[in-house]
Amino acid sequence: DTAVSQTPKYLVTQMGNDKSIKCEQNLGHDTMYWYKQDSKKFLKIMFSYNNKELIINETVPNRFSPKSPDKAHLNLHINSLELGDSAVYFCASSQGRTGLSYEQYFGPGTRLTVT
Amino acid sequence: GQNIDQPTEMTATEGAIVQINCTYQTSGFNGLFWYQQHAGEAPTFLSYNVLDGLEEKGRFSSFLSRSKGYSYLLLKELQMKDSASYLCAPGNQGGKLIFGQGTELSVKP
Numbered sequence: 250d251t252a253v254s255q256t257p258k259y260l261v262t263q264m265g266n267d268k269s270i271k272c273e274q275n276l277g278h279d280t281m282y283w284y285k286q287d288s289k290k291f292l293k294i295m296f297s298y299n300n301k302e303l304i305i306n307e308t309v310p311n312r313f314s315p316k317s318p319d320k321a322h323l324n325l326h327i328n329s330l331e332l333g334d335s336a337v338y339f340c341a342s343s344q345g346r347t348g349l350s351y352e353q354y355f356g357p358g359t360r361l362t363v364t
Numbered sequence: 365g366q367n368i369d370q371p372t373e374m375t376a377t378e379g380a381i382v383q384i385n386c387t388y389q390t391s392g393f394n395g396l397f398w399y400q401q402h403a404g405e406a407p408t409f410l411s412y413n414v415l416d417g418l419e420e421k422g423r424f425s426s427f428l429s430r431s432k433g434y435s436y437l438l439l440k441e442l443q444m445k446d447s448a449s450y451l452c453a454p455g456n457q458g459g460k461l462i463f464g465q466g467t468e469l470s471v472k473p
Contacts, residue, residue: 280459290449292407292463305460339406345459352397353461355406 252276253356255340261362262330269326270359272340280304281323282341282353283315292339298323327361335363368464370452375470376442384437384467386452397461398426398437399451407451410437439469447471 253274262268274281282305283295297305298317312328323340340356367389376382388396395414399407413419413428413435425438437450449466456462 290466292451292466294460294462297459299459305458343459352409352412355408357406 253340253342253354255338255356255359257359258357259360259362261364263364264330264332266330267326267328268330268361269324270338270340270361272323272325272356274321274340274342274354274356276342276344276354278342278344278354279320280343280345280351281317281320282343283323283325284339284341284355286337286339286358288336296323296325330361330363332363335361337361368452368454368462370450370464370467372465373468373470375472376439378442378444378471378473380442381438381440382442382469384439384450384452384469386435386437386464388433388435388452388454388462388464390454390456390462392457393430394455394457396426396428396435397453397455398424398435399453399463401449401451401466403448410450442471444471444473 341353343351345351401407411426
């Protein structure tokens with residue numbers, strides 16, 4: 250009965266590889282997010298989708314591409330991984346539409362290590 | 365621009381009260397969230413203030429002054445399990461949360 254789930258939990262890969270992280274929420278929420286938390290613990294928004302539509306797209310390298318097949322899923326694909334991509338990636342979801350602030354529920358995180 | 369300032373670290377004693385302050389500057393302000401994050405875990409929601417004043421929820425209370433761009437989180441009857449990072453996050457009309465670096469709270473016996 251996990252609310253927001255992510256796979257994998259840990260991901261170790263080499264520079265130059267392409268990898269994906271999957272996220273699913275069973276809360277019936279309309280909006281989903283990807284965040285990156287670096288070693289200094291800053292939690293930064295990367296993308297947000299509302300009902301499969303991209304609504305927030307921060308200044309993120311275009312090697313990162315989100316995909317939302319339906320409103321319960323938001324995946325993150327990363328091409329040509331770099332050392333600086335090493336971080337914890339959190340998926341989150343919230344109810345409501347753009348312009349309204351609702352609490353966000355976070356997944357357990359995916360710790361990505363690029364060697 | 366958007367800027368959030370909160371202390372990096374705080375230490376308090378079990379059973380005591382601690383106040384974590386946050387000042388912020390953000391465009392299109394639409395409420396302020398506080399989240400708790402234990403080491404190695406996901407952030408979890410604590411409180412949300414959209415109007416000025418104090419919101420109380422059990423041992424935790426949160427205060428907001430929109431005119432001053434100021435909020436605080438008050439934790440009472442501290443327990444060891446309250447040792448965590450506390451993240452201040454103002455929201456904007458676009459539904460975006462801007463998280464501060466967080467305040468690392470250590471509760472000592």
